[in-house]
Amino acid sequence: MDTIYLHGVRAKTVIGWYDWERVAQQDVELDLDIGLPSNRASASDHLDDTIDYDLVVRTLRDELAQQHFQLLEALAEFIAHVLLARFGAPWTRVSVTKLGILQDVARVGVTIERGHRS
């Protein structure tokens, strides 16, 4: 399966288990591997035959800015659902990272895989 990757995508959302985290948006970093429904674009050289990664980033930033989550797991699930249901990806691996939220821990995050990879 051919894939698109988008690594190090910054987005803003309300995310956190604790009340103090839910008063403002935080920056999160997304690492996305997105399976493509076909490899048609390799031959056709046409954007309509693939998943537009620019549209993926704009869609996710817009959606996340309007949502709120308690856990990184739920945020990752939401993103995976958008990629599978709205963009037609057959498979995705989604990593979501909080930056500098824990003392002396640079990055903490969650990775999930959804769909089927052929």
Ligand SMILES: Nc1nc2c(c(=O)[nH]1)N=C([C@H](O)[C@@H](O)CO)CN2
């Ligand atoms: N498995 C998880 N553990 C924790 C999460 C989470 O999203 N998944 N979140 C928190 C807090 O929100 C943390 O970011 C700040 O203390 C704690 N544990």
